[in-house]
Amino acid sequence: MNLHELTIVEAAKGLRDGSFSATNLVQACLDRIAARNETVNAFISVFAEEALAAAAKADEDLAAGNAKPLTGIPFGVKDAICTVGQRSTGAAKMLDAYVPSHDATVVAKLKDAGAILIGKQNCDAFGHGASNENSMYGPVKNPHDLGKVSGGSSGGSAAALADNQCLFSIAEDTGGSIRQPAAFCGVVGLRPSYGRNSRYGIMPMGSSLDTVGPMTKTVEDLALVQEIMAGHDANDMTTVPDAVQPLTSAMNKKVEGLTVGIPKEYMELEGLDDEVKQAITAQVEALQQQGCIIKEISLPHTTYAIATYYILVPSEDSSNLGRLDGIRYGSRKEGDSLFDVYAQTRRDGFPEEVKRRIMIGTYCLSAGYYDAYYKKAQRVRTKIMQDFTEAFSDVDVIIAPTSPFPAFGIGEKADDPIAMYLADAFVCPAAVAGMPAVSIPAGKTEAGLPIGLQIIAPRLAEEKLIQVASAIHS
Ligand code: GLN
Numbered sequence: 349m350n351l352h353e354l355t356i357v358e359a360a361k362g363l364r365d366g367s368f369s370a371t372n373l374v375q376a377c378l379d380r381i382a383a384r385n386e387t388v389n390a391f392i393s394v395f396a397e398e399a400l401a402a403a404a405k406a407d408e409d410l411a412a413g414n415a416k417p418l419t420g421i422p423f424g425v426k427d428a429i430c431t432v433g434q435r436s437t438g439a440a441k442m443l444d445a446y447v448p449s450h451d452a453t454v455v456a457k458l459k460d461a462g463a464i465l466i467g468k469q470n471c472d473a474f475g476h477g478a479s480n481e482n483s484m485y486g487p488v489k490n491p492h493d494l495g496k497v498s499g500g501s502s503g504g505s506a507a508a509l510a511d512n513q514c515l516f517s518i519a520e521d522t523g524g525s526i527r528q529p530a531a532f533c534g535v536v537g538l539r540p541s542y543g544r545n546s547r548y549g550i551m552p553m554g555s556s557l558d559t560v561g562p563m564t565k566t567v568e569d570l571a572l573v574q575e576i577m578a579g580h581d582a583n584d585m586t587t588v589p590d591a592v593q594p595l596t597s598a599m600n601k602k603v604e605g606l607t608v609g610i611p612k613e614y615m616e617l618e619g620l621d622d623e624v625k626q627a628i629t630a631q632v633e634a635l636q637q638q639g640c641i642i643k644e645i646s647l648p649h650t651t652y653a654i655a656t657y658y659i660l661v662p663s664e665d666s667s668n669l670g671r672l673d674g675i676r677y678g679s680r681k682e683g684d685s686l687f688d689v690y691a692q693t694r695r696d697g698f699p700e701e702v703k704r705r706i707m708i709g710t711y712c713l714s715a716g717y718y719d720a721y722y723k724k725a726q727r728v729r730t731k732i733m734q735d736f737t738e739a740f741s742d743v744d745v746i747i748a749p750t751s752p753f754p755a756f757g758i759g760e761k762a763d764d765p766i767a768m769y770l771a772d773a774f775v776c777p778a779a780v781a782g783m784p785a786v787s788i789p790a791g792k793t794e795a796g797l798p799i800g801l802q803i804i805a806p807r808l809a810e811e812k813l814i815q816v817a818s819a820i821h822s
Contacts, residue, residue: 351376352512356421356569359515363410363420370406370420370464373515374399377422377466381513387494390508392427392485393435394467402464409462417572419462424514426505427468428475429560430549431455434465438551439483440473442697443678452549453584454518454560454577461576466514470504473699474669475525475553477501478771481762482701489758490532492797496755499529505563506533510798516573517563522553523657524775526561527787531750531800534789536570536821537563539775541808542782543588545574546581552668554661557779567788567817571595574810590808598811603819604639608632609743613650614774621753627791627799628749631820635747638819643743647735652728653777654769659712659725660780666709672697704765733781740806745816748774750787750800778804786813788821 351373354362362368378396385391399422406420425431428438430448437443451459459465472482480488480503488503490496491511498507502519506529509517519526521539530537538561545560552558562573578592610632615625636642674680674693681692698706712721739746752773761768778785783804790801801820805812 350512352380354515355565356418356515356572357566359421360417364415370403370410371400373420374403374422374464374466377514380511381467384511384513388489388491388507388511389486390470390488390504390511390513391424391467392437392439392470392504395434395465399464399466406462406464416462417576418458420464421462421515422464422466423458423516423518424467424469424505424508425455425465425517426471426502426519428471428520428551429455429518430551431465431468434468436468437485438474439471439485440698440702441484441679442672442693446678448549450549452560453546453581455549457576458518458573469502469508469517471519472501472503473702474551475501475520475522476701476705478524478528478768479756479761480504480529481758482699484699487758490755492534493755493795495757496797497532497758499532499755501525502563503529506530506535506537509533509535509563509565516569518560519563520550521559521561521779522557522661523779524772526563527750527775527785527800527802528772530563530787532755532798534792534798535563535565536567536786536788536817537561538570538574538786538810538813539779539784540574540578540810541784543586544784544808544810545577546579546584546587548581548583554664555668556664557661566822567814568596568599568822570786571599571814588808593811595811595814598814599818601815602639603635603816605641606745606816607641607643607743608635608816609643609645609739609746611645611647611650611746611748613647614748617752617773619752620749623793624749624751624753624799628747628801631790631801632747635816635819645739645743645746647739647777649728649731649735650777653732653780654773656725656728656732657772657776657780658708658769659721660729662705662709663712663722664709666706666713669702669706701765729780732777736778736781736783736804745812746804748802748804750774750802754793754797754799774802783807784810784813786817788817790820
């Protein structure tokens with residue numbers, strides 16, 4: 349097997365028993381990126397020299413018996429996440445030359461655990477999108493079919509992994525941006541509970557929904573990486589003080605006796621692809637064989653999730669993106685007046701979708717409309733949360749498709765924002781409610797496109813996600 353095709357667990361073993369070196373492993377990923385980046389376009393920046401220097405150091409640590417859990421393991425990070433001394437663009441020209449002075453807390457933790465950053469991954473600009481067509485560095489292609497989108501907004505992170513260009517990726521999920529591209533590209537992706545992983549150093553989008561989590565090739569790798577990322581951070585006061593659960597020990601724990609809820613609002617959605625429905629149903633039946641109790645449930649406010657999300661997130665977004673004005677960060681366009689500098693800088697620095705969100709958000713927050721839109725959306729959000737809380741008094745986890753359909757064609761929805769927003773129909777509700785959820789591969793369509801299965805757990809119950817996910821996928 350080629351080194352870049354290994355999982356984290358396999359690579360960690362090979363590094364320890366001396367089958368290959370960290371330098372070999374990092375070089376294998378760099379070679380793969382060099383061969384494929386022009387086609388897939390998953391990476392915006394690649395740090396070959398720095399990664400090889402870190403690999404040489406990792407080889408010394410391995411030889412001295414000082415290896416940490418991720419020593420020598422190459423990973424990629426979504427470009428909307430800050431990395432110290434390394435260009436972080438957010439996939440927008442606004443930050444084309446921006447070099448952060450700090451690492452996001454989660455990145456620092458992974459580096460401390462020995463992982464080696466090899467590059468920054470393409471995404472929809474600042475996380476705005478569901479197809480990775482809103483990047484100012486070009487769309488990311490789906491490695492399973494280059495005519496299809498990779499999903500978004502973390503398309504580069506999912507495609508890089510599916511194409512074996514790194515051993516794991518770190519991405520951001522506000523309303524589905526980890527799970528949906530993971531589903532489209534056939535990898536595992538976790539949105540942790542809101543507050544579980546530090547958002548410090550993540551370029552903010554909708555601050556009350558933003559989360560950061562791992563994408564991996566297997567559930568076992570996911571447990572390993574998330575365990576390292578999780579925990580309270582003094583730099584992010586929304587992180588919870590609760591103890592981090594040992595996720596790796598939840599792997600392969602018997603699921604017998606667990607109750608799995610199947611929400612009828614998801615399974616009966618008009619537009620749910622037949623092959624997707626069949627694949628999910630087959631996996632649910634397999635869980636039943638393993639002793640799970642299957643129960644149909646209702647999450648009655650599901651249909652309002654997208655509308656709620658597209659008021660809350662653009663509102664918070666319009667405020668967060670206000671800091672990008674050419675004065676404090678990034679590129680600046682000259683103008684005749686201060687206003688002109690702002691206007692020219694923002695006109696050229698943001699793609700259209702980002703401008704659309706800023707306009708929607710500014711409108712929703714304006715004096716005359718705040719109560720009618722933002723405040724009302726917050727009320728509906730509470731209803732959506734209550735749906736989940738009620739459901740979880742009856743079931744241990746909820747299972748549904750990650751996306752109503754497999755990856756769609758590049759350009760297919762690009763001119764229809766509403767159709768694009770609806771692509772998130774199944775990933776949005778858990779995000780609005782702050783629940784943790786994972787997407788795992790659940791087979792392929794006849795045309796060979798991956799299908800994603802989503803498991804949603806109660807707040808802070810990530811171990812349940814790992815337990816059930818490992819009963820379906822290794
Ligand atoms: N597709 C959603 C959006 O465009 C999700 C984005 C995200 O999770 N970052 O807003």
